[in-house]
Amino acid sequence: MAKLGGFSSNGVFISSLPMITSARKFCLLPQATGPSKTQRIMESIPAAEEAGGAGGAYSYNALKRLDSLWSTICNDSAVQEPKKMVSNVSGLFRESEQAEKCIDMFDVVVCGGTLGIFIATALSSKGLRVGIVEKSILRGREQEWNISRKELLELVDVGVLTEDDIYHITANSFNPNRCGFEGKGDIWVNDILNLGISPAKLIEIMRDRFTCIGGIIFEGCIVSHVTIFEDAAVLELADGKILSASLIIDAMGNFSPIVRQIRNGKKPDGVCLVVGSCCRGFEQNSTSDVIYSSASVKKVGRSEAQYFWEAFPAGSGPLERTTYMFTYLYPEPGCPLLEELLEDYWELMPKYQGVSLEDLEVLRVIFGIFPTYRDGPLPAAFDRVLQFGDASSIQSPVSFGGFGSLTRHLGRLSSGIHEAFDNDFLDAQSLSLLNPYMPNLSASWLFQRAMSGKSQSGVSPTFVNELLYANFKSMEKLGDPILRPFLQDVIQFGPLVKTLGLVMISQPLIIPSIFKKVGLPVLIEWSGHFVMLGIYTFLSSYIDPLIRPLLKTLPAKERYEWRRKLEAWTYGSGLDYKL
Template sequence: MKKRFISFGGVIFEGCSATSISVYRDAAALQLEDGKILSSHIIIDAMGNFSPIVRQIRKGKKPDGVCLVVGCCSRGFKDNYTGDVIYSSSSVRKVGGSKVQYFWEAFPAGSGPMDRTTYMFTYVNPQPGSPKLEQLLEDYWDLMPEYQGVSLDNLKILRVIYGIFPTYRESPLPAAFNRILQFGDASGIQSPVSFGGFGSLTRHLGRLANGIYEAIRGDFLDAYSLSLLNPYMPNLSASWLFQRAMSAQQNSNVSPEFINELLHVNFLCMQRLGDPILRPFLQDVIQFGPLTKTLGLVILTKPQIIPSIFKQVGIPVLLEWSGHFFMLGCYTFLSTFVDPALRPLLNSFPAKIKYEWKRHLEAWKYGSGLDYKL
């Protein structure tokens, strides 16, 4: 990929830290740590979750949720043919002063037939006293052998992995400055439930590459025009409820088994409804029809869980979620019925209007998950 980029005339400055950006009427100038200045029509901020530009835009706001992940890739797994997307074997437990619900993920690694990656992760509401990665790692070494049916003595640890994934309800992040656009994790386009930012980045790559190309070609590089590339997506906002439902609440009186029970009934219902419902969900794509069917079946299968859902997530979050759910229905309608009627007219619009309407049509499509093909 690097060779291909260079063969097209791309230049890579490795080990360089960007220190400041000045935006002018006709260009943006990026200052590097060593004093070099690079000027450009547009700057794509792909500096990840901890991008200093994002910190500036979000004004240092505390994340609404955090996913903490620890794990390792090890050699020595004899039974290494299957993977777990999400697995839970215990109820809510105390770590330090906080309650946490652990989840697991495991899959064969490409480095060798007996190499396997296993992660343990949990969702927390960031606050003083939240568990530390170090505490999670201690638990990981205790619990992973039981989860995988192995002994640590028979494993060669190839590498230890850990991560902190902050998530914000206000995502994706609209462009705040002319000529600067967030991309990848920096844009907040990843699901707040999985830490599948790379998957989401590839899902949106085609859309964003075309959009950025058109923005540069038409000189639509003001903050508003760039914001249309990171638009409101009701399916992403609706995912928020799932993170809340899967994080152990510190002062709630729901049963410590609630999260497992909820996941169990949800996955059972999705499995009964079949691949068109289950697969998009497992790939982080929330769609109106599958979500409605799953919720309906969950209510019919286990109505007694509903009061606990209210207690777990709280009425304000549920009300906010209902708004996103309604918008998900609207976006599905717009993308299915209004898009085909509007699309043939786009070429007759002036360039700027055409650029804007193309972005609206994309927002309807991606925001309702209709870009997903089974």
């Protein structure tokens, strides 16, 4: 369920990244006036070099900038028309004036390198000429990403990683892993988010592999505009450089300017706010928390929040541990700021971990905004432009696990993109088949709504904790085939039916509160996705085996479309997941 650990997602995620050897203990003394605890802690940590992508920036000023952005999202009642990043023109690129100014021509250009380098390397290994445009320096941050070995092996299957690479990038491993519910009980599992991998080492390996097979990286380059011709897509950079490609892959994350244009500045349907830190001084540091839910909602400013926690040993030292606190919200006036959440975090984290904050050395401060939309995945809106990763809204609206989503879908997407390129199926309709409707992803929306902290009349403030405990206990009773897929972001029809059935039998009094909590319109919408989940499961299980042998007999266009349809059935039903 929880892939927040490690924050590989390309939401707006920023951390304070000091040199670990420079960290020191920070004693929190009560002050009636002056800077907040958060400001004093962050300003006491020496600055380090920034990295691009999620978690690469730092400082208290970065926190204030992100809070300003978050406030704008919450308070804007009217849709603000975003900058027009993509435009269509008639005619051929090779006959245009821009062709004379083009400095390089590619088969594919990937915008955004932190996660984009994976799809870029996969496509390069298939023989395509690929370039990457990265607005800063293409390197991974110091804060680890948490994932399971099973998921990393999916990258080995695609061919972008080797098993030897997994050994070199693994900074830490730990078992068992807890799913805890305050005041109710714990459930323990093994091999779920139990590896801490170094993004710095991983991206370095990917970068070397990409350049060795002919890939080119343009660093410190900001995308200014994309022009779609009949025969090419032209990328204009802020420094005046012009690149052309048959296909542009937008891997610039949730806040991609191209995505903003497609969505016309629409507010996110939901947001996860995350704060946390990596500290030294934890004596008990051999296990992890995949998820730990607080007993009840908490008043934060003018709003209410249900807090959830994660905790993982850090690979940088035996006494170092990363802890996250997060909450699900709908962006509206009165929502808490990240700094307000951090103030709560410094107060609540010591109780959660059984330590004194004065005995810890704060190494990093972590904070981020992860928005999501109900209509994900996002179909292609332009010819020759495809959203990838978080920009495509293909990540879970519960866990926001961008890296886990990448490992799951990279093989499907790289093969599909290569087939589309080979056959010149680069129109928006054909590209949209690569980001199809997936009912298991849409069904996850109910879980986010149910886990939000906003109170409703007649719903107990302890409802979320009780609901989660009832669901997890039911899945534990039903065994690994039910529990493990859910913990790794895969919703399947059979396990979902069994879990809901057992919860209704064992906890019938909780059902009315679910109706009150999420509302009838959301339940009706969810029911449609639930039915489609069952239909996709049937189609993938029984119709797919009948159609697949016939694909080779079809014309190229129909073969491409049917392959994408079969993939949508399999991935949309969660049947791609194998224990």
